[in-house]
Amino acid sequence: MAQRSAAVLSTGPRFQVSKGLVTVLVSTVVLYALCALVAPSSVAPGTIAGTLPFAAILAIAGLGQMLVIQQAGIDLSVAGAISLAAVIVTAVPDGDNSKLGSAVVLALAAALGFGLLNGFLIGFLKLNPIIATLGSNAALYGLVMGISQGIPRSTTPTLMEIVSGVTFGLPNSVYFALVSLGLVVFMLRKTVAGRRFESIGSSATAAATSGLRVKTHQGIAYVWAQLLYCLAGILIAGVISEPNGFMGETYLLTSVAVVVLGGTSLLGGRGLPTATVVAALFLSQLDQFVLALGVSFAVRTLIQAAALAIGVAIYTVNWPLVRSKIQKLLSMSSRGQNQASLPPA
Amino acid sequence: MEETKMIRRHKLAAAFSAAAVASMLFSGITAVPANAAVPSWCGPTKITMGLTDGFGGNNWRLVTTASAQDEIKKCPSVTKLLYADGQGNTTKAISDIKGMVAKGVKALVVFPDAGKAMLPALRAAYRAGVKTVPYRVDPSGVAGKDFDIWIGGNFVNDGKNWGNWIKKNFPKGANILFLSGPAGNSQGTDELKGMKSILTSSTYKFIGESPFEVTNWDAAQTQKVLTAAIAKFPQIDVIVSDFGPVMVSSLGEFAKSDRSIPSLVTSDGNILGCYYLDNVNKAINSDFKLMTVATGNDHVRLAVQHAVARATGGKIPTATKFASPIFEDSETGKPQGVQCNRKIADFTFLSAQMPGVEQQKLLK
Numbered sequence: 273m274a275q276r277s278a279a280v281l282s283t284g285p286r287f288q289v290s291k292g293l294v295t296v297l298v299s300t301v302v303l304y305a306l307c308a309l310v311a312p313s314s315v316a317p318g319t320i321a322g323t324l325p326f327a328a329i330l331a332i333a334g335l336g337q338m339l340v341i342q343q344a345g346i347d348l349s350v351a352g353a354i355s356l357a358a359v360i361v362t363a364v365p366d367g368d369n370s371k372l373g374s375a376v377v378l379a380l381a382a383a384l385g386f387g388l389l390n391g392f393l394i395g396f397l398k399l400n401p402i403i404a405t406l407g408s409n410a411a412l413y414g415l416v417m418g419i420s421q422g423i424p425r426s427t428t429p430t431l432m433e434i435v436s437g438v439t440f441g442l443p444n445s446v447y448f449a450l451v452s453l454g455l456v457v458f459m460l461r462k463t464v465a466g467r468r469f470e471s472i473g474s475s476a477t478a479a480a481t482s483g484l485r486v487k488t489h490q491g492i493a494y495v496w497a498q499l500l501y502c503l504a505g506i507l508i509a510g511v512i513s514e515p516n517g518f519m520g521e522t523y524l525l526t527s528v529a530v531v532v533l534g535g536t537s538l539l540g541g542r543g544l545p546t547a548t549v550v551a552a553l554f555l556s557q558l559d560q561f562v563l564a565l566g567v568s569f570a571v572r573t574l575i576q577a578a579a580l581a582i583g584v585a586i587y588t589v590n591w592p593l594v595r596s597k598i599q600k601l602l603s604m605s606s607r608g609q610n611q612a613s614l615p616p617a
Numbered sequence: 618m619e620e621t622k623m624i625r626r627h628k629l630a631a632a633f634s635a636a637a638v639a640s641m642l643f644s645g646i647t648a649v650p651a652n653a654a655v656p657s658w659c660g661p662t663k664i665t666m667g668l669t670d671g672f673g674g675n676n677w678r679l680v681t682t683a684s685a686q687d688e689i690k691k692c693p694s695v696t697k698l699l700y701a702d703g704q705g706n707t708t709k710a711i712s713d714i715k716g717m718v719a720k721g722v723k724a725l726v727v728f729p730d731a732g733k734a735m736l737p738a739l740r741a742a743y744r745a746g747v748k749t750v751p752y753r754v755d756p757s758g759v760a761g762k763d764f765d766i767w768i769g770g771n772f773v774n775d776g777k778n779w780g781n782w783i784k785k786n787f788p789k790g791a792n793i794l795f796l797s798g799p800a801g802n803s804q805g806t807d808e809l810k811g812m813k814s815i816l817t818s819s820t821y822k823f824i825g826e827s828p829f830e831v832t833n834w835d836a837a838q839t840q841k842v843l844t845a846a847i848a849k850f851p852q853i854d855v856i857v858s859d860f861g862p863v864m865v866s867s868l869g870e871f872a873k874s875d876r877s878i879p880s881l882v883t884s885d886g887n888i889l890g891c892y893y894l895d896n897v898n899k900a901i902n903s904d905f906k907l908m909t910v911a912t913g914n915d916h917v918r919l920a921v922q923h924a925v926a927r928a929t930g931g932k933i934p935t936a937t938k939f940a941s942p943i944f945e946d947s948e949t950g951k952p953q954g955v956q957c958n959r960k961i962a963d964f965t966f967l968s969a970q971m972p973g974v975e976q977q978k979l980l981k
Contacts (some may be wrong), residue, residue: 313848318874326837352879366962422674426888426963436869512836513866514888514963516675519837563845569831595754595964 292535293547295586300554307561314557314564321443325436325511327556328449329504331549333523334530335456336500338548339493341531342473344540345394345401347497349386351525352412354520356382357505359416362425362515369430376506383502386412387495395491405494416517424516427509435510445507447550452500456545469493475542530555533583551583652885658922659692660930664724666695666923667717667747671710671730671754673702676964676976678728680914682759683979684975685726688918695724696927707731714738717747724748724928726920728798729756739764748927752920752939753913755803765927768920771940772804772859775910776811778881778943779857782908783816786880786948791854793843794846796839797829798860808859824850834860840867846876855880861909862886862964868896877904885909885944888963890956893947900916906948907955911968918970944968 307314333350336512340347360379365371386408393404416457437444460466472479480486504523509515533554534547558579562572656685668685670678682700689695699717703710710731715738717725725742729735729751736756740763743749752768760766783791795812797805809828825846832839839858846853847870858864861883871878878896883889893907916939926933944967945955958965969976 314845316848316874318870319844319848321873322840322847322870326841417674421676421679423676423679423964450911508837511866512840514836514862516836520838559841560845563842564849566826566849568763568826 275498287488290535290542290544290547292544292587293550296534296547296550296554296583299583300550300557303554303557303561307557307564308469311561311564319560319564321438322430323556325443325445325561326559327496327553328443328445328470329507329511329558330523330526330530331449332452332500332504332507333527334458334534334552335452335545336497336504337527337546338531338534338536339456339544340401340497340542341528341536341538341546342470342543343490343493344476344538345490345493346405346523346528346538347390347478347494348402348405349390349409350497350501351518351520351524352409352416353383353386353501354505354508354523355416355517355521356412356419357502358509358512358515358519359420359425359517361428361431361506361509363420363423365428367426367428369423369428372428372430379502379506380499382415383498384495388491389496390498391491394494395489413517420517422517424514426514431510432513435507448503448507449552449586452503453545453549460543462544465489468597470542474542476540506612529583532587533580535587537587552596555579574609626881633864647727655693656691656922658926658934659694660926660928660932661694661885662723662809662929663694663696664925664928665697665699665720665722666925666928667699667701667714667720667725668727669701669703669710669713669717669725670728671703671707671735672705674704677912677966679970679972679979680966680976681917683976684914684969685917685921687971688750688921690926692925692929692931694931695925703730705730707734709734711738714742718742718745722747724924725750726917726924727751728917729754731856733757736763748922748924750920750927750950753916766923766937768916768923769938770804770913770916771938772807773811773814774940775859775884776808776813777815778811778910778941779808779908780815782811782882782946783812783821783855783857783880786906787821787854790818790822792822792824792850792852793855793857794825794850794853795823795829796842796856796858796864798832798834800831804859808857812857824853832863834859834863836863836866839863840870843867847871853879855882858883860884861889861912865889865892868892870966875901877902879904880906880908882908883910884912884941885956885966886912886963887956887958887961887965887967890945890967891959891963893955897947903963907945908943908947909945909968911944913939913941913965914937914966914969914971916941942968 534552832965
């Protein structure tokens with residue numbers, strides 16, 4: 273089997289496009305077409321300009337989450353991490369542009385610290401990632417409240433300019449997302465460490481047998497993730513003029529959702545960064561679509577849930593098995609009918 | 618070298634003053650100036666008092682708690698004040714109340730965030746003989762059976778104030794977009810009731826989701842909702858929101874679509890007032906008007922008066938509901954024009970009785 277797939281790989285195109293990317297790209301195109309047809313206001317230039325910054329932030333958070341999920345982990349500290357970064361870059365400078373640089377450094381240092389903590393707990397002490405990151409999330413929120421007392425502070429004008437400014441027609445936050453994506457793709461695909469990282473995700477046991485440093489790679493995923501969450505938090509502070517201490521809450525589930533929608537398996541293995549970023553665009557546009565439809569809040573939530581369920585089902589359900597079961601059932605029932613039509617002996 | 622010393626000294630001083638503020642806040646030593654007149658609601662019986670919050674971790678709550686402190690200070694009969702913050706955890710909020718009763722408080726003012734879930738704890742305190750006064754959020758019990766009295770907010774009245782302003786400024790009708798907090802919250806529904814009782818003509822259209830657009834009082838969600846609304850509705854005359862400051866970061870969306878910011882009818886916040894003054898004179902913002910009601914930090918003062926009066930034997934106030942007064946009106950300038958104090962932080966509430974400078978000191 274392995275030989276056969278290797279053979280297929282060697283004769284295939286030089287750049288393979290993953291099933292995840294194809295699915296999510298097609299879904300996104302279909303969604304935009306649907307938006308244009310059913311709720312044209314959701315694809316108006318103003319709406320797209322308003323949606324893109326949030327999509328970019330979600331994409332960056334999703335990339336962080338993807339690195340962790342690739343190692344069969346999950347990072348629930350994403351909410352606290354984004355909130356902390358947003359709070360540090362607003363509360364520390366407190367409107368003073370000159371202090372922004374040091375605040376950003378402080379935010380990155382905090383992210384590095386918590387990344388190392390998570391990585392150590394999960395990679396080396398083998399703690400359950402759900403428990404460990406839930407714990408560090410609580411610690412992160414402790415810091416958030418300690419620093420801000422829950423008081424939202426205004427974003428410094430410089431940060432606002434950098435993040436919310438527009439270059440070549442696109443909000444700057446989009447470029448941050450694209451650079452993050454480029455960096456993640458390059459690291460994963462073009463560096464030795466990245467290739468090792470992916471193979472450990474696929475099978476930690478096999479990788480350990482071949483002498484790879486499994487613990488280090490598994491741990492380092494949480495460090496990179498925290499740095500990406502930190503970037504997402506800084507960006508959200510630049511988009512929202514007065515962020516409160518809970519800006520990261522919405523990214524807890526959505527960051528996992530975009531990874532899954534992008535086709536990365538929750539069981540670990542190959543990460544699909546481009547598909548994750550496209551999925552972030554999909555989910556953000558879906559948000560605008562249901563808002564533009566003007567349906568009630570309940571229906572809105574149901575539509576979002578259905579989209580997620582379908583997305584997850586595409587990858588996780590064993591469709592060939594379902595198909596063969598259905599065929600078997602059909603053939604059985606037709607056989608039954610044949611038997612029933614036989615004259616009694 | 619001298620500089621570092623200075624910094625150190627400053628830090629030390631800051632630490633001391635912070636500690637002093639904290640001790641005043643939380644250990645409850647109430648200093649009353651000797652010559653201050655004692656208000657009628659303050660009776661002669663000496664009491665220990667309790668104040669519990671379901672969630673105390675934001676600027677509005679901190680100013681509100683400090684306002685309660687300030688009100689209590691007016692009454693020398695309150696010898697000690699205990700404060701507890703439920704930190705958004707209903708179980709903790711319940712045990713906080715039980716703890717207060719065990720410590721022997723005679724009067725208790727509660728912000729029952731969890732609503733009905735707080736009722737058994739309130740009832741237990743009331744039955745233990747503590748003068749129990751929940752305020753703002755409705756715990757859905759009966760006065761005189763589950764607690765002494767509930768001092769509710771009058772959100773219908775806020776809605777009426779907003780409705781009257783809209784009627785006066787848009788006599789021919791208007792497209793109104795109403796934003797409130799989480800889906801189905803009673804504050805939003807009451808406000809809508811108030812507005813609809815004034816805006817009876819069919820020329821006043823509530824556009825957007827009914828009863829209100831759900832924003833969870835969150836800046837990011839507000840921005841998404843407004844972005845969608847701007848694209849969807851070519852004409853929005855008035856935006857009504859029951860939490861003004863959270864709208865500020867979204868208002869730039871109008872400029873992106875080359876549209877004027879419409880009239881805002883909302884609650885006050887320093888950041889909002891300053892934003893208005895910064896943007897009203899821009900050529901594009903020809904329709905920008907602002908009217909606010911007070912955000913209600915002083916609501917707690919009425920609750921404190923009721924609890925203290927009952928426990929110390931003072932005169933019980935006649936008012937049982939807190940109606941937020943109109944705070945700013947950019948059009949009539951009555952009771953005053955739009956307020957902005959750039960010397961103090963954006964997160965302060967100029968409508969509170971507590972001066973902005975004091976709020977800032979408290980929140981630093």
